[in-house]
Amino acid sequence: MSLIDEDQELVAAAINGSANAWEKLVKRYEGKIYNQGLRLMGNSSDAMDLTQEVFLGLYRNLHRFRGDAKFSTWIFRIAHNKAIDLSRRNRFLxxxxxxxxxxxxxxxxxxxxxxxxxxxxxxxxxxxxxQIARILGKLSIEQRLVVELKVFQSLTFEEIAIMQDVSANTVKTRFYAALKKLKAVSEEYYALP
Amino acid sequence: MPCPKTEYLIQEYFADDLAPVAREEIEVHFNSCEYCSNELEVLLRSQSDLSQWQDQQVPHWDRGMELFRREHSVINEGRGFWSGWQWISTAVSLAMLAVLLLNVNVVSNEEGFSISFDALGAQNAYLDARMLAFEQGQKEAMDALVQRIEDSQEGNNIELLQVVMEQAQQTTIENLEVIYAYFERQRLQDLEDMRVGYQELVDNDFATIRSLQQIAQFISYQGEIR
The missing domain is CATH 4.10.810 (Virus Scaffolding Protein; Chain A)
Incomplete structure (x- = not known):
C-alpha cells in the first residue's frame, strides 16, 4: 500500500473516531510541519505553536478531505496559511x-x-x-514561504502560485529576490569579525 | 559588466517545467556571459547552503489526543493484544497485599490443599522451637570458630614477638657499633682540637714574652737616656 493510500485510510479511520489512526497521522507529519515552522518562524516556541495550530486546523477540517488531492499537499497548504496568520499575528520577527x-x-x-x-x-x-533560520529570518514572510516551498518542499513555481493565489511570474520574481537577499545576508554574516 | 538578461534567465533557469530547448538556450548564454554565469553560481550556492538543514526532533506534545478523545468520546480503544492485560500487574500487586494483610496460610499435604486466614498462631510454637535449635547451633559454631581464631592468633603473636625481638637485638648491635664509631671519631676530633689550642696558647705565650722583653728593653733604654 502506498503512503498516499495509507494517508487516506488513516484519515477515514480518524473521521470514524479512531484515536490510533489520528495519532499515526500526526506522527507521520508532525516532524515535517515542526521543521517547516522552525525555518519559517525562526524559533522552536513559534514552530511548536504553528505545529499545534496546523493539527488543530486539520482536525477541525478532517471531514472536508475528499481524497482528490494528496493529503500531504493539503496539510502543507494548511501549514502555509497558518504560518502567514502566525507571522501577521507576531507582526515582527x-x-x-x-x-x-x-x-x-x-x-x-x-x-x-x-x-x-x-x-x-x-x-x-x-x-x-x-544559522540557516537566522539568514531566512532576514527575508520577508512571502519570500521565506517561496523559498520553503521551492527548496524544502520541492514544489514547482506553478504549484506555489496556486497555493499563494498569485501568478507564476510573481513567484519566480520572489524566489529570485529571495536568493539575492540570502546571498547578501550570507556575505554580511560571514564578513562579521 | 552587468547583463540585462540575468534576472529573467535565472528566474527561468530555476523553473522545473522549462522546455529543453529553452534550457539549452539559457545554458548557451550562461556559457558565453561571465556575469550571468557568476550570478547563477552564487545563487545556486545560496540554495545549496539552505539544503544543509538537518531535521530536528519535535518536542513532546499530546498530539491533540486529549481533544480527539474528548470530542469522539473515546474511552478505551484497544491497542492490540497487550492492551487488555495492562491491569494485570496492578491486580497481582493487590492480591499479594491481601495475602500479606490477611495472614493467608496455604498448606499442601497428602490430604490436599487447605487455605486458612490468620493461621500463623498454630505454627508459632513449631517455628519457635526450630528457631531456638537453629540459634543454639549457630552459637556453638560461632564459639568454636572464635576459639580457633583465638588459638591461631596467639600462635601468630608469639612468632611475631620473636621476630620483633630478634630484629631489635640486631638493630641494637648495629646501633652500638655506630655510636662507638661516632664517639671514637669525636674523641679524635677533640684531641686534634686540643692540640691546636695548646699550640695557639704556646704561640700566644711566646708572643707575650717577646712583648715583655721588648717593653723591658725599652724601659732600660729610657733609663739609660735619663
Missing amino acids: PSRTQIEMQEEIDALEAVHGASSFEPEKAIGELQQNN
Missing part, C-alpha cells in the same frame, strides 16, 4: 537576542531529546540550523 536565548534552550532540548546519544553532533546540527 523575533529579535536577534531572542533567537540567541532560544538557541540555548533549543540546544538543551535537542541534546536531551537526541536518540542518537551524540550530543556534539546534535549541537553542531542545531547551530547549523540556527
Whole structure:
C-alpha cells in the first residue's frame, strides 16, 4: 500500500473516531510541519505553536478531505496559511537576542531529546540550523514561504502560485529576490569579525 | 559588466517545467556571459547552503489526543493484544497485599490443599522451637570458630614477638657499633682540637714574652737616656 493510500485510510479511520489512526497521522507529519515552522518562524516556541495550530486546523477540517488531492499537499497548504496568520499575528520577527536565548534552550532540548546519544553532533546540527533560520529570518514572510516551498518542499513555481493565489511570474520574481537577499545576508554574516 | 538578461534567465533557469530547448538556450548564454554565469553560481550556492538543514526532533506534545478523545468520546480503544492485560500487574500487586494483610496460610499435604486466614498462631510454637535449635547451633559454631581464631592468633603473636625481638637485638648491635664509631671519631676530633689550642696558647705565650722583653728593653733604654 502506498503512503498516499495509507494517508487516506488513516484519515477515514480518524473521521470514524479512531484515536490510533489520528495519532499515526500526526506522527507521520508532525516532524515535517515542526521543521517547516522552525525555518519559517525562526524559533522552536513559534514552530511548536504553528505545529499545534496546523493539527488543530486539520482536525477541525478532517471531514472536508475528499481524497482528490494528496493529503500531504493539503496539510502543507494548511501549514502555509497558518504560518502567514502566525507571522501577521507576531507582526515582527523575533529579535536577534531572542533567537540567541532560544538557541540555548533549543540546544538543551535537542541534546536531551537526541536518540542518537551524540550530543556534539546534535549541537553542531542545531547551530547549523540556527544559522540557516537566522539568514531566512532576514527575508520577508512571502519570500521565506517561496523559498520553503521551492527548496524544502520541492514544489514547482506553478504549484506555489496556486497555493499563494498569485501568478507564476510573481513567484519566480520572489524566489529570485529571495536568493539575492540570502546571498547578501550570507556575505554580511560571514564578513562579521 | 552587468547583463540585462540575468534576472529573467535565472528566474527561468530555476523553473522545473522549462522546455529543453529553452534550457539549452539559457545554458548557451550562461556559457558565453561571465556575469550571468557568476550570478547563477552564487545563487545556486545560496540554495545549496539552505539544503544543509538537518531535521530536528519535535518536542513532546499530546498530539491533540486529549481533544480527539474528548470530542469522539473515546474511552478505551484497544491497542492490540497487550492492551487488555495492562491491569494485570496492578491486580497481582493487590492480591499479594491481601495475602500479606490477611495472614493467608496455604498448606499442601497428602490430604490436599487447605487455605486458612490468620493461621500463623498454630505454627508459632513449631517455628519457635526450630528457631531456638537453629540459634543454639549457630552459637556453638560461632564459639568454636572464635576459639580457633583465638588459638591461631596467639600462635601468630608469639612468632611475631620473636621476630620483633630478634630484629631489635640486631638493630641494637648495629646501633652500638655506630655510636662507638661516632664517639671514637669525636674523641679524635677533640684531641686534634686540643692540640691546636695548646699550640695557639704556646704561640700566644711566646708572643707575650717577646712583648715583655721588648717593653723591658725599652724601659732600660729610657733609663739609660735619663
